Amino acid sequence: MILEVHGDVCRLGYLKVVACLLEDGVPRSPDYLSSLLLETSKTAENDAVEQLGLLRTEVNATNYVKLASELGFYDKSTGGLGPFGAAYICMNSASHLKKHITGEDTALLSRILALGESEKILLLHALLSKDFHMISNILLWAAKTREFTRQQAMEVIMEEIYPEALRRVAKKLTDRRRQLVLKELESAARFREERLGYSKVEWIRSRLYAKYRHTVPPRLEWLSDLGLLDKPRRGKYMVSKILMKNFRELEIVLNKPVERLDQSFFSYFVQSVLPLRSAGRQVEAQFLTEAYRVLSKAVHKVRLDVLCLATAYRMIDAGYRSTPATVSQTFSYLSFLYSDRVFANYSEDGSPEVSGLDIELSEMNE
Incomplete structure (x- = not known):
């Protein structure tokens, strides 16, 4: 759960730039x-309409980098990519931004802020992975309410959803962090009473x-x-047709234990939202090799789970059905078939890392 968010970080498109x-x-x-991030954003051609969260100052940029860290696009401990950032740079959707950063082209700000369909899937996955108890319950409440004002949402979310999210998070924490969350929960339990004690001006x-x-x-x-909420006018929200059309599948994901999020998200929601075609093992192996080549230059160590996530999103972005689990199976197949050129070992924390994937695409087609 993201415990601290700054009110100016409203546009998810900037996380693509960070990656x-x-x-x-x-x-x-x-x-x-x-x-x-600030410099890169300023060099984009400003064709975007005025909206909340546009990046204009150093403070804005600092807050967006913090959000990128919270959502797994940036890893502060290494100074490099987080798992979702690694997945994004492996998607073809990122090519126009890469050209902007290298100076080959100038990106439109509107295109930076706009999200393609596969980018929306990736970012929703990141939000649910890192802020599950808030985002899932906001979506469930919104789908039930259908239409609401920002003020109504603030009251319900802060006085009902937020305390419940803190309770769930506290159960899984230990020691000092748990005490901090419990202290916040104690305050949150009094939010409604405290709010009602103010006059409108004081509030x-x-x-x-x-x-x-x-x-x-x-x-x-x-x-x-x-694309899950529409804004018919300032301060007003309503659920989108896309959310209602796919709500049954999304609801299944939201009601599953958070530990099963990755499996259920790809199995139920992704398949229903995008018109994806099947891919054979050779196609998946090709995308796996391509993703490894991108990541081996971008990160010091290529974790197997990150490689599988990145490959799945590279395939989804190209219109193919895939999940990290099926990619993992393909990697195992390749490591058996090409044991002298596919290498994996274990890091200090026990997670598998890929240290070599030296296969030519022509070999896989033989």
């Missing part, structure tokens, strides 16, 4: 990455109102970017 800035494999501190000037505004509106805007 592409890290593709060269050079570790970058949060401050340096923030400066690069919008209060620190609690600021907390409501930092926590809720960005999440509503993220869901709007993903």
Whole structure:
């Protein structure tokens, strides 16, 4: 669960820029990455309509880099790509942004902010992976309510959904972090009572109102970017036709244990949203090899789970059906078939890493 969000980080498209800035494999501190993000965004052709969350200042850039870290696009511990950022740079959708960063072309700001269908899937996956208890329950409430104002959403989310999310998170934490969450939960239990104690003028000037505004509106805007909420007018939201059309499948995912998110997300939701065609093992092996070549230049160590995630999204972006689980099976097949050229070992934390995948595509077609 993302415990702290800044109210200005409303546009998910900037996370794509963060990922592409890290593709060269050079570790970058949060401050340096923030400066690069601001500079890169300013050099885009500004054709976007005025909207919440446009990146204009160093503070904005710092907050977006923090969000990128929270959502797995940036790994502060290594200064490089997080798993979802690694998946994004392996998608062909990223090519226009890469050209903008290298100076080969100038991107339109509207195109940076807009999300393609496969990009929306990736970002929803990231949100559910990192902020499951908030995003899942906001979606369930929105689908039931259908239409609501921002103020209504702030009250329901902060006074009902947020405390429940804290309770669920606290159950899985230990020691100091658990105590911090329990302390926040104690405060959250009094939010409604405290809000009702203010006059209207006092309320919008209060620190609690600021907390409501930092926590809720960005999440509503993220869901709007993903095409799951529509904004018929300022301060008003309604569920989109896309959400209602695919809600049955999404509801299955949201009601599964968070530990089974990856499996259920690909098995139920992705298959229903996108018109994907089947791919044989050779096709999957080809995409796996291509993804490895991208990642081997972008990250110091290629974790197998990240490679499988990146390959699955590279295939989805190209219109093929895939999941990290099926990619993992294909990797096992290749390691058996080409044991002298496919290498994997274990990192210090026990996770599998791929240290070699030296196969020519022509060999797989023989």
